[in-house]
Amino acid sequence: MSRARGTQIGNGVSRDVRQRVYGTPVDGVTASPSLASRLDAWGWRVDGVCTDAADDGAAWFAQDGSLASRAARRACRSCPVQRVCLASALWFGEEYGIWGGTTPEQREAMTTRLLRGESLDGVVRWGIDEDRDATA
Numbered sequence: 001m002s003r004a005r006g007t008q009i010g011n012g013v014s015r016d017v018r019q020r021v022y023g024t025p026v027d028g029v030t031a032s033p034s035l036a037s038r039l040d041a042w043g044w045r046v047d048g049v050c051t052d053a054a055d056d057g058a059a060w061f062a063q064d065g066s067l068a069s070r071a072a073r074r075a076c077r078s079c080p081v082q083r084v085c086l087a088s089a090l091w092f093g094e095e096y097g098i099w100g101g102t103t104p105e106q107r108e109a110m111t112t113r114l115l116r117g118e119s120l121d122g123v124v125r126w127g128i129d130e131d132r133d134a135t136a
């Protein structure tokens, strides 16, 4: 496990994923200064492919494994803000939907790594690589 040097972000109350509350950032997460600053400035959201989706983003919350959900995940893989989107979902503990191309189940495995002290940057990189390998 690697602990990257970086900025500690978050003021959440719990580091236990099972006690996480939606919208409460994980406390003590380490992120690189560039990622931390992108998370602080929410402007990245307007660049997301899903913001222009014809279905208003419904596919991103469709049942896991459905055609719509799989299409949403494919769209995420070509989204210019995929990494910061996934980082945000992990930091805020998004429980539902596709974020950064990942399912809630995939994010649970990533969150476990995050809570063990890996940097947010490293966990995001690992998660995207794992997903790419699984779908190759």
Ligand code: SF4
Binding pocket: 045, 047, 048, 049, 050, 051, 060, 075, 076, 077, 079, 080, 081, 082, 083, 085, 086, 098, 099, 100, 101
């Ligand atoms: S990565 Fe996916 S969920 Fe995130 S902004 Fe892009 S299209 Fe939307």
